[in-house]
Amino acid sequence: MRGMHTSLVNLVARLTSTVLLVAMPAATGVVGTRVSTAFAEQDAARSGACRLGSEDSQIHHLIWLQFDNVHFTRDNPNVPSDLEQMPHLLSFIEANGTLLTNHHTPLIAHTATDILTTLSGVYGDRHGVSVSNSYRYFKPNGTSSPAGSFTYWTDPLFDFVVNGPSATDKTFNMLAADARNAPAPWVPFTRAGCDVGAVGTANIELENLTADVPVVFGPTSPEAQEVTSNPDQAAADFIGISIHCAQSSTLCAAGHTRPDLLPDEPGGYQGFVALFGHKNVAPVISPGSPLTDLTGKVIDDGSAHVGFPGFDGMVPTNSLAYVLAMQEHGVPITFNYVSAAHDANRPFGPGEADYEARLHAFDDAFATFFNRLQQDGITPRNTLFMFTADEGDHLIAGPPSPAGCDGVHTTCSYSKIGEVSGNLAGLLATDQGITTPFAVHSDAAPTVYITGNPAQTAGVTRAFERGLVNVTAVNPYSNQSEKVANFVADQAEMRLLHMVTADPARTPTVTMFAKPDYFLFAGARNCNTPCISINPNFNWNHGDVAPEINTTFMGLVGPGVRHLGVDHGVWTDHTDTRPTVLALLGLKDDYRADGRVIFEILRSDATPDGLHQDRAALRRLADAYKQLNAAVGQFGLDSLKWRPPPPAAVPPATRASNSSRPSSRR
Secondary structure: OHHHHHHHHHHHHHHHOHHHHOOOOOOOOOOOOOOOOOOOOOOOOOOOOOOOOOOOOOOOEEEEEEEOOOOOOOOOOOOOOOOOOOHHHHHHHHHHEEEEEEEEOOOOEOHHHHHHHHHHOOOHHHHOOOOOOEEEEEOOOOOEEEEEOOOOOOOEOEEOOOOEEOOOOOOEOOEOOOOOEOOOOOHHHHHOOOOEEEEOOOOOOOOOHHHHHHHHHOOOOHHHHHHHHOHHHHHHHHOOEEEEOOOOOHHHHOOOOEEOOOOOOOOOOOOOEEEEOHHHHHHHHOOOOOOEOOOOOEOEOOOOOEOOOOHHHOOHHHHHHHHHHHHHOOOOEEEEEEOOOOEOOOEOOOOOHHHHHHHHHHHHHHHHHHHHHHHHOOOOOOEEEEEEEOOOOEEOEOOOEOOOOOOOOOOOEOOOEOEEEEEHHHHHHHHHOOOOOEEEEOEOOOEEEEOOOOOOOOHHHHHHHHHHHHOEEEEOOOOEEEEOEEEEEOHHHHHHOOOOOOOHHHOOOEEEEEOOOEEEEOOOOOOOOOOEEEEOOOOEEOEOOOHHHHEEEEEEEOOOEOOOEEEOOOOEEHHHHHHHHHHHHOOOOOOOOOOOOOHHHEOHHHOOHHHOOOHHHHHHHHHHHHHHHOOOOHHHHHHHHOOOOOOOOOOHHHOOOOOOOOOOOO
16 A cells, blocks of 8 residues: 555646646647647747747747636527637637646635636645735634735735735735745746746736835835826736746836846845836837727727726737737737626627627737737747636526527527626524624635634534525515525635635634525625525626636647637636646646646647657546545535535334434534
């Protein structure tokens, strides 16, 4: 058994860590056979001193794109999915690489947690943000307060109530398992001499004015004064955009840089600088003229403030324009975010005319993007492309009209649409008689913080958990009474699901994974106003546990990636993205990722040496590893579903003799 154990440990190490130490051999060209979407074989000069892979590596650029809630699968079987309605993007991936459709989120499946997990390769228990897009933390007096998930990487925990750092919890928002600041995702690239651009991607650029500007620029800086005097322009000037500079960067030498400080970075990180904000980045990537979107319009926030258009303004015409300008001016590594296709001024249902028009605009932007890249010589021959979405969503709507509408030939409309909004405090009090004071991070997967922070095994905690398990409501779509919860996770279960961080104060008392139609808030302990209603302002839920939420996609294109088209078989999740990308680039982190290299989609000549042997055993182990360790792997899902069996009936004749047997503690 000890020998078998040693072999398994070695195999896991090969999957998750040591393979990242191997420099990649040269890969051959990877142009697809579909002439309509495959790029011509072109060479581009290596950008500056950027060193990716071995000396003869063909990868000179990385373009890493993460969507917000864009779907490969159909939400209405008659209506083509988001990616189906972006054929320029879908065909590009299928013709030149592999699209993995059995790809998964961590928990809780929200934008911040999912993007940070993808960027870092570790789950929330190791990067600190396992509940998002905000979370709560306990204060010493037993009450809880809300904190922001979106802050710059080195910020302390930011309390929304005091609008500043917490007075009692001094931990970093981005928190490693050893309670230090989590390692930053750009470090291997800048150490390799590569400038790294960030466009709207979580926490690697400034996220908000009050928390981030004083940390990066200083509390008495001109930038901080602009936050006070002209906050709208300050948001356009400083939020959402950054370039983390290599020490040899000529691009950054011409700009207004700030020290890129990472005091807890493993191995040290001294002498690096960065450019923060559109005001400081635009002059070096669009010298002599304002930065324009892909249609030629000067990028602004929609209210005449030239600069970052806001995170909801990260539509492809804006987001991809930043990427192009960076790549064209010597920033070879770019991370960008693209906002959701199904939300604009209001939420859309599949097949609605406005939704269709928005997807068409997304597709046009990708057509322009790929054409420009080809003209620049940035092609699948010399560039690694990664495309994914943070999570999927659960659609909450009645049937569309007319029946059978497909959105393409016949647009759809919805007379009944919107999430089921639920007052959790009112439901617990009226349905279960539970009046225990608590606060909640409102969500389809609400995290509950019982006032006083009682112990996990305290009677008040267990009674509250039983109330969550049994609380019922009438769903206004079905008009049927039903249990609101699908699953309830105590702290032991949350630890198994990678939801317990190094900061005990931010561990919820309990998490409820509701039926995904519901969005639950704390509310009042009565239902004088309805405890259940339809909220038409939102009709897509995530955060929860449901296949349509936790299953997303990940596409890789570039040297070393096999041309498999759409692959439905290989089970992966967001932690696997970074190890695979770094393996292809020949770079490594100073920590072991939770994910593993997806060697099944790599060409033989690009597969690390440690993964060439025992391929069949490695495939079995890789699958077992994911199913055991991933939050929504089989073990995680089965543990959520588990309930203790009812006590066995004891025959009357034996009850006396068994009277000394201890009762079950669960």
